[in-house]
Amino acid sequence: MTNVVNSLIPVQGRVDSVDSSAPPTSTSELLQRISEDYTTSNYLWTGDIDTACFTEDCKFTDPTITFTGLDTFLQNTNSLAKIIPYITYSSTLKSTLNTIKNVNDDKSYILTTWKMYGKFKYGSILSVSGSTKFYYNPKFQISEYEEKWDIPVDVALRQLLPWSASEFQRDKKKELFKLRGYGNVKSGLIINELIEFSPIINFDKIDGTWKVIHGPHFGILEKILNVKFEYINYIIKGNKIETRVKYKGWGGGELTASGNLKFNRDDCKIKFNDFGFYPGNSEEPFAENVIQGISELFFFEDLSFFPIVYLDEELCTFKFPALGVKITSKRT
Incomplete structure (x- = not known):
């Protein structure tokens, strides 16, 4: 990306450092200042590094280019900084520092693992994870910068299309x-990425049968009640909704609830009117009036607002504010 931008917006001459602080005096200080480049300066997007931590002849390497000189780095990033605000949504640009540690090997270095992600105005999304080694000299200044990505270069660059x-x-x-x-943790992380980058909400896509695939509290309930949910389905048609929960254990059975939906911008309100319990494989409801009465006691209309944070033709995610969780379902 830097090479492309530089060809469009060339920068000539020396670019002075904007950082006039003194070099670090210890490994712990160097580690802290590198950490702040990620967490405070968002340097993977801005190029705003603590230049006092680098030597003038520092060698920079990433999967696309190798060059020597702090001036060259500043020229490259200065070019990039000029165009980034015009082609990206600044609120989505993040440099996440996952880990940072000092390594004393043949050559001492600070090792970081990170994730860089952001959304472009012309429709692309960049999401790259990687690691960087900051080799430093006895004066605690970085003399070599070595960046690696967790995905092939062509895959990363194709994200810019x-x-x-x-x-x-x-x-x-x-x-x-x-x-x-x-309650799969990795599922939760993927869902958060989808929401952050593409919070599609299209209520025209809502009709159909949706099977829950993620909801941490359901996993907890399975353990507490010693049951296994065979399926948790939402059946939606217009302003009508029916919930069906089939479980195994304690004789098994199916719980149902049906009612009305009301959409308001990006959230919905659900009011359930009818409740049922079908033990085992029975097609007849058990103690219909009793189940209806008990269920109504435990249904609180004030807690029935569910903000929808992602919705397309095959995936829907909404928040359950009362429990502080997100529930994700897949169209079947």
């Missing part, structure tokens, strides 16, 4: 649908 957002959604959903377990 205008249709990459749809590819991102497709690949993330494909990965999500392979995972199992209502």
Whole structure:
């Protein structure tokens, strides 16, 4: 990306450092200042590094380029900084520092693992994870910068193409649908990525049968009640909704609830009117009036607002504010 931008916006001459602080005086100080480049300066997007931590002849290497000189780095990032605000949504640009540690090997270095992600105005999404080694000299200044990505270069650069957002959604959903377990941590991370980059909400896509694939509290309930949910389905048609929960254990059975939906911008309100319990494989409800009465006691209309944070033709995620969780379902 830097090479492309530089060809469009060339920068000549020396670019002075904007950092006039003194070099670090210890490993712990160097580690702290590198950490702040990620957490405070968002340097993977801005190029805003603590230049006092680097030598003038520092060698920079990433999967696309190798060059020597702090001035060259500043020229490259200065060019990039000029165009980034015009082609990206600044609120989505993040440099996440996952880990950072000091390593004393043949050559001492600070090792970081990170994730860089952001959304472009022309429709692409960049999401790259990687690691960087900051080799430093006895004066605690970085003399060599070595960056590696967790995905091939061509895959990373292809994300910059205008249709990459749809590819991102497709690949993330494909990965999500392979995972199992209502409380799967990796599922939750993928869902958060989809919401952050592409919070599609299209109520025209809501009708149909949706099977829950993620909801941490369902996994907890399975353990507490010693049951296994065979399916948790939402059946929606217009402003009508029916919930069906089939479980195994304690004789098994199916719980049902039906009622009305009301949409308001990006959330919905549900009011359940009818409740039922079908023990085992029975097609007849058990103690219909009793179940109806008990269920109504435990249904609180004030807690029935569910903000929808993602909705397309095959995936729907909404928040359950009362429990502080997100529930994700897949169209069947």
